[in-house]
Amino acid sequence: MKAWVEKGGYLNHTGRRWLSCLHVDNVRRIVVIRQCAFGDMMATRPFLVELRRFFPGAHITLSTISRYQYALPTDLVDAIHVLDTEERSVSGKWSQLKALGEPDVLFDLADTARSRLLTLLTPARVKLGFPYRRSFNRLLFDIGILRSDFHYEAEVLLDFLKIMGHKPQYPLEFAMPRHCRESACRRIVYFPFAAVAEKSLSPDSWCEVIEQAAQRLPQFEHVLLEGHKAEEGGAFLAEVVARHAHVSVQPRLDLEALGHFMAESSVLVSGDTGVRNLALATHTPTLGIFFMTVPFRYWPRYEDCHEAVFHRDGQVPGRMDIIAGLEGLLARLYPPKEIEER
Template identity: 25%
Template sequence: MILVLRALGVGDLAAGVPALRALRAAFPDRTLALAAPAWLTPLIELIGGVDRIVATDGLAAPPALPAPELAVNLHGSGPESHRLLQALAPGELWAFACAAAGHPDGPTWAEEEHEVRRWCRLLSHYGVRADAADLSLAVPGAGAPRGVTIIHPGAKCPARRWPRFAAVARGLAARGHEVVVTGSAGERELALAVARDAGLPPAAVLAGRTGLDELAALVAHARLLVSGDTGIAHLATAYRTPSVVLFGPVPPRRWGPPADRAYHRAIWHGARAERGDSMEPGVHPALLRVGVDEVLAAADEAEKARHAVAA
C-alpha cells in the first residue's frame, strides 16, 4: 500500500492533484490510500485513482493502518507530519528534509515555491515525474444551474475577506450576469448580507445549501467566479472556469492559478509575501488596495480570454 498524507482543505487537495496522479501512474498495481478529512470525500472521488480514503483530521494522531510499503508526505515539511507517518513504520518515507524528525535525505523546502510545483518537485527527487498542469477534476453528476456567476465572499481567515464583494455583485448583475452567492453554512449570514447590499434576492444565496459535489458542479458549469484566495478558486482552475481571484496575505506566485491561462485573473497589490494566514481581525492591506472597478474590468477580461480560447 502507498499512503499519502494531505490532511488539509479544498484548495490544498486541488493543489496536490498532479502529485496524486503521478503516484497513481508510478504504482499502478498498488493500493493508493489518501489520508485526508472525510468531508473531502466527494472531491477526492473526482480526482480518480485513489483506492482508499483514510479519515485523518489534521495531525492529531496517526491513522489506524498497517505499515505501508511507502508513505508520502504531501502535507508539509515540519516534524509533526513526518513523525505521524514515521509512527506507522513505513518501508520508505518520501518527504522534504527535516532534521528535527530524523529525515535528512529529502529535498530542501523552498518557502516561496508555488504549492503545485512544490509537490511535483518532491516526487521528482524520488524519480517520479508529475505534470504540474494536470489539475482537472471530473465533473460531478450533481444537478447545478448553468451559466451563473459565482460571488464567494468568505474565507477561512479574516485577513482574506475582501469587504467590497457586494459592489462587484451589483455591477455584474447590471451587466446581465445571473449572480449567486456561495459559502459554507457558517458563512451564510455573510452571504445574505452581500446579496442584500447588492440588491439580489434571498434565493440567490446558495451558502450553506450545497454539498461539495454540488459546489463543484456549480463551478464546472459557471460563467464566472469572483472570490478571494480560497478553496473554490482552485475548483475554477480545475474546471477552466473564468475567474478573478483576490490575493492577500499570500501572493499568487505561491497559490495562484496557472500564469499561462489568461481567463484566470489574479489580483495582488501586496508589497511582500506573508508566511501564511493570520486569524487576527482585520483584512490584509493587499486586499484593501483592490478596487471594485479593477475587479469588474478583470472579470470582463477573463470572459473575453475564455471566449478567445474556445473560438
C-alpha cells in the same frame, strides 16, 4: 532508475540507492500524509492522479486528521487513515500512529508536528518530504524536495514524482468535472467568504463589487454562492438582488453539485478560499483577490484562464481594481461577439 535531480533537492544514501533500484511493479503499499483543509486537499488531487499512473499496482492510503474530513479524495485512494485529534489516551494515540504498518513508500505532504511524528514512527523503505526547515531532511527523509511559495502548490507536489522521471499531464488532471469554455453558462459566480475572515473583503465591499459588475456586465448573470457554514449566507446582498433582476443568491450546494455548478460557470471571483481551489480543479476561469496570502502559490500559470488581483505593497484591492481585472479577464476569454453568439 536515474535520480532526476541535481541541486534542487536532498538525497541520502538510502534514497539514492532506492531510486537506482526502483521498479514500479515492486512498490505495493504507499502512504500519503496530507493534513489540510478543503483548498489544499483540492490541490492534492493531481498528485494522487499521477501517483496512480506511476504506481498502477500499489495500494494507496491517504493519512489525514479528524479536523479535515471535508473533500477527502476518496475516489483517488484505496484507504483513508485518520488521526483523531480528540483522542486523549496515550494507548489510543499510539495505536493510531502505528496503524499504517510498514509501507514501501511514504510521502509527507503536510510538514506538521503530527505528520513528522507519524513519519518518524512509520518504518517505510523510503520516505519523501518537503519540509520548510531543511534540518528535518536529515532527521526524517531519504528524499527531500524544495518547497516554494512562488509556484502553484499542485505543481510543487508533482516534483516528488518528477525526481523519479515521471511526466505529469498538463494541464493538470484533477479527475473533476471539467469546464468547457464554449458551452459555459453566462454566469459570474462570487464567493465572498474565507476560513479566516480577515482574508476576505467586507460584506459592504462585496455588495459594491457585485453591484458595479452587474451594471457594467449586464449580459451575464451575477450569482453569489453561499458557503456550507451557517454564517456563510447571502442575506447581506438582499438590497442589490432587489435592484437587479440578473443578480441572485445560490443556496449552498453539496460538494458533488458544486463541482458541476462551478464547471458550468463562466468565471469565479473569490479570495483565497477552498471554493476557488475547487474552481481551479475544474479548470473554470478565476479572478483571485489577494492581500494576505502569497498569490503565486495558488495561481496556476499553465492555463490562460486565471488572473490575480493584488497590490505590490499588500494593500487590499479596491472595487475598481477588481472590476478592471474581471473585465480584462472576460474580454480575453469571452470576446463580445462570442458572448452574443452563445
